[in-house]
Amino acid sequence: xxxxxxxxxxxxxxxxxxxxxxxxxxxxxxxxxxxxxxxxxxxxxxxxxxxxxxxxxxxxxxxxxxxxxxxxxxxxxxxxxxxxxxxxxxxxxxxxxxxxxxxxxxxxxxxxxxxxxxxxxxxxxxxxxxxxxxxxxxxxxxxxxxxxxxxxxxxxxxxxxxxxxxxxxxxxxxxxxxxxxxxxxxxxxxxxxxxxxxxxxxxxxxxxxxxxxxxxxxxxxxxxxxxxxxxxxxxxxxxxxxxxxxxxxxxxxxxxxxxxxxxxxxxxxxxxxxxxxxxxxxxxxxxxxxxxxxxxxxxxxxxxxxxxxxxxxxxxxxxxxxxxxxxxxxxxxxxxxxxxxxxxxxxxxxxxxxxxxxxxxxxxxxxxxxxxxxxxxxxxxxxxxxxxxxxxxxxxxxxxxxxxxxxxxxxxxxxxxxxxxxxxxxxx
Ligand code: NAP
Ligand code: HSE
Numbered sequence: 527x528x529x530x531x532x533x534x535x536x537x538x539x540x541x542x543x544x545x546x547x548x549x550x551x552x553x554x555x556x557x558x559x560x561x562x563x564x565x566x567x568x569x570x571x572x573x574x575x576x577x578x579x580x581x582x583x584x585x586x587x588x589x590x591x592x593x594x595x596x597x598x599x600x601x602x603x604x605x606x607x608x609x610x611x612x613x614x615x616x617x618x619x620x621x622x623x624x625x626x627x628x629x630x631x632x633x634x635x636x637x638x639x640x641x642x643x644x645x646x647x648x649x650x651x652x653x654x655x656x657x658x659x660x661x662x663x664x665x666x667x668x669x670x671x672x673x674x675x676x677x678x679x680x681x682x683x684x685x686x687x688x689x690x691x692x693x694x695x696x697x698x699x700x701x702x703x704x705x706x707x708x709x710x711x712x713x714x715x716x717x718x719x720x721x722x723x724x725x726x727x728x729x730x731x732x733x734x735x736x737x738x739x740x741x742x743x744x745x746x747x748x749x750x751x752x753x754x755x756x757x758x759x760x761x762x763x764x765x766x767x768x769x770x771x772x773x774x775x776x777x778x779x780x781x782x783x784x785x786x787x788x789x790x791x792x793x794x795x796x797x798x799x800x801x802x803x804x805x806x807x808x809x810x811x812x813x814x815x816x817x818x819x820x821x822x823x824x825x826x827x828x829x830x831x832x833x834x835x836x837x838x839x840x841x842x843x844x845x846x847x848x849x850x851x852x853x854x855x856x857x858x859x860x861x862x863x864x865x866x867x868x869x870x871x872x873x874x875x876x877x878x879x880x881x882x883x884x885x886x887x888x889x890x891x892x893x894x895x896x897x898x899x900x901x902x903x904x905x906x907x908x909x910x911x912x913x914x915x916x917x918x919x920x921x922x923x924x925x926x927x928x929x930x931x932x933x934x935x936x937x938x939x940x941x942x943x944x945x946x947x948x949x950x951x952x953x954x
Pocket of ligand 2 (some may be wrong): 688717830
């Protein structure tokens with residue numbers, strides 16, 4: 527007797543949902559060989575059942591816009607949530623778990639902002655709540671932290687976690703595209719969130735970092751406490767100046783432990799061109815993990831897009847189909863304790879700073895004095911020829927706290943030295 531198929535309800539039939547249906551169809555025989563049973567999509571939830579679809583509905587599947595038809599169907603084993611948003615998927619996943627269904631999701635916003643209760647409920651019911659696709663697309667970082675690196679004390683996590691931002695920065699840097707054109711391309715390629723401000727303002731990367739911190743440390747760094755800065759307003763001038771110093775600008779999400787406290791942030795950051803992270807281009811993502819036993823580990827792969835993301839969803843689905851024991855958080859406790867947080871103002875790094883100044887004698891001395899008054903010393907300086915908005919003065923500093931940098935720039939503003947707001951990015 528062949529084993530019973532795994533019966534799936536698919537919520538969301540957009541970029542990732544469509545990709546999942548394609549992979550399920552194309553790899554059907556391989557799936558049988560691997561798990562000895564079929565995976566059948568029985569219901570598909572969308573907002574608009576009349577919208578034309580790029581991918582055909584799986585054979586025998588019913589298209590609906592009523593979420594209850596998925597959660598309440600006793601013949602469904604697993605809900606795959608690929609809708610996006612927070613409230614609607616939260617309600618649907620809650621209902622599915624209540625009714626004893628496993629859940630697979632790619633929804634980092636939901637899990638980061640309102641996921642703890644879902645993990646508790648899944649644990650109480652002995653159900654899987656799997657989310658490999660929610661962080662860094664195709665890269666298997668969730669399982670890596672939960673399983674392969676489980677015996678390590680994780681010392682740091684540094685990643686490029688947003689494919690859209692990386693695509694935009696790469697296109698601006700190598701093809702000379704402007705920000706808006708590059709964003710439009712990322713949207714057309716299916717990389718961006720339905721609300722792309724989540725990508726370009728750094729929130730999507732921060733959601734993913736919150737999940738990685740839970741997996742690595744078993745601790746909660748609340749999303750609302752995370753310092754987040756995205757790439758909106760990135761000036762090509764800074765990409766070019768950074769290059770002159772030998773750096774690339776990347777949207778970096780990072781966390782490390784310092785004196786028993788967790789430091790974390792998402793911020794455009796200068797990465798030296800010799801680092802692997804500097805070479806991560808287009809929609810690719812990467813994560814560098816430092817563990818006390820493993821040393822440094824670097825994972826690289828496509829961070830967004832239909833098939834790469836579907837690949838991660840498939841891994842989770844096959845694990846459910848195999849009946850793998852739920853290990854949703856990677857820790858015995860399902861509720862992570864709140865992390866002791868190193869205040870963001872105290873986090874130290876080297877900085878790239880660009881200020882636009884009046885081309886007058888002594889201005890470099892005055893800027894240097896504003897920095898020196900906060901204990902910041904300059905390591906390298908370049909001064910460019912004048913522009914309409916003043917003369918760009920660009921420098922790299924030695925290590926300074928975020929507070930010292932903010933105070934120094936505010937001194938420069940108060941002294942009337944700047945013609946436009948300063949740009950300051952940390953250096954990795
Ligand atoms: P998408 O292309 O916008 O597709 C969303 C799908 O969900 C659409 O089919 C939409 O229906 C349906 N939907 C949305 N809200 C709904 C609601 N309230 N009720 C019923 N159906 C609803 O989104 P996506 O890019 O595939 O992303 C889906 C999820 O995967 C998101 O959580 C996203 O963050 C995550 N993710 C995406 C990527 C990526 O590369 N795109 C990568 C990793 C993770 P209609 O088609 O009728 O509008
Ligand atoms: N919008 C997300 C990104 C999709 O660009 O990385 C993958 O999570």
